[in-house]
Amino acid sequence: MSPQKIIIDTDPGQDDAVAILLALASPEELEVLAITTVAGNVPLDLTSKNARIICELAGRTDIPVHAGCDAPIARKLITAEHVHGKTGLDGPTLPDPVMPLSDGHSVDVLIDTLRAHDAGTVTLCTLGPLTNVAVALDRAPDIAGRIKQIVMMGGAYFEVGNITPTAEFNIYVDPEAAKIVFASGVPIVVLPLDVTHKALVTAERNDAFRALGTPAGIAVAEMTDFFERFDKEKYGSNGAPLHDPCVIAWLLEPDLFSGREINVEIETGSELTLGMTVADWWRVTDRKANALFIKDVDADGFFTLLTERLSRY
Ligand code: RIB
Ligand code: CA
Numbered sequence: 001m002s003p004q005k006i007i008i009d010t011d012p013g014q015d016d017a018v019a020i021l022l023a024l025a026s027p028e029e030l031e032v033l034a035i036t037t038v039a040g041n042v043p044l045d046l047t048s049k050n051a052r053i054i055c056e057l058a059g060r061t062d063i064p065v066h067a068g069c070d071a072p073i074a075r076k077l078i079t080a081e082h083v084h085g086k087t088g089l090d091g092p093t094l095p096d097p098v099m100p101l102s103d104g105h106s107v108d109v110l111i112d113t114l115r116a117h118d119a120g121t122v123t124l125c126t127l128g129p130l131t132n133v134a135v136a137l138d139r140a141p142d143i144a145g146r147i148k149q150i151v152m153m154g155g156a157y158f159e160v161g162n163i164t165p166t167a168e169f170n171i172y173v174d175p176e177a178a179k180i181v182f183a184s185g186v187p188i189v190v191l192p193l194d195v196t197h198k199a200l201v202t203a204e205r206n207d208a209f210r211a212l213g214t215p216a217g218i219a220v221a222e223m224t225d226f227f228e229r230f231d232k233e234k235y236g237s238n239g240a241p242l243h244d245p246c247v248i249a250w251l252l253e254p255d256l257f258s259g260r261e262i263n264v265e266i267e268t269g270s271e272l273t274l275g276m277t278v279a280d281w282w283r284v285t286d287r288k289a290n291a292l293f294i295k296d297v298d299a300d301g302f303f304t305l306l307t308e309r310l311s312r313y
Helices: 014-024 044-057 106-116 131-139 141-145 169-173 175-182 203-211 215-235 245-252 299-310
Strands: 004-010 030-037 065-067 122-126 147-153 188-191 257-262 264-266 277-279 291-297
Touching (some): 004 106, 014 030, 014 044, 030 044, 030 106, 044 065, 044 215, 065 106, 106 122, 106 131, 106 141, 122 245, 141 147, 147 245, 169 175, 175 264, 203 299, 215 299, 245 257, 245 291, 245 299, 291 299
Parallel strands (some): 004 122, 122 147, 147 188
């Protein structure tokens, strides 16, 4: 079977970095057409720099990295240095990138790439705020019918919020963008905190990354050593939740995950619950299902997959 064509829209971020490494280590299954960056965990200049740092760590300077929107559609940017550090990739010491940014704004690249490939053949993997995708859908409504699916890390229901009591960061940063995406009619797979908080990098799992002994394995272990502080302190959890790699792992081995086709709406009116993903998990409304909402993962299977793929570097 030929590899699935994907575009990774991202705001690296340590967990984004691991997701990118997982994707680039899986060329039989995934063809990464482009990486499009967006402001999120840290400002755009840093997410765009970090994406290239990771491509170079993966030995994949052939992957075009494009910079995108530097702020949400209708709000001031909120970043997450408190989680990811000042650089967005705190933890390992990695060299500044040599590879340049590729020409073209992420929004134009999304539109042009989707128009250049057969309809229904390109998957968007979104790992950050949905600003780029929403602006592309707004500027070129025809692409909605061309996107195979959007597989996103975002939202929360049973797990509630990580940036406010009710909202997950990616959705909260740009709720207007999320509203556009969830109303687009594009097939959506959501990997919310409900599942990513079950993909915890325990000490044993992180030791397995470090034991790979390669620059990639050691860098992932050192990113995790930094990244886990926030969640361990806040949730008392047994390690860092690997949010964004769940998106790529779902594409590689969907049977590791389970969820339900339900309706998900985005709160954009109330300041109190702004950015909440109102997931009708119990189907108590007659609102049409618009997303596959993932709730569970075989965590051991996930880490076996991830560690094996990282061992390929
Ligand atoms: O809430 C977790 C999400 O926000 C992850 O994608 C993380 O990288 C940040 O973007
Ligand atoms: Ca992210």
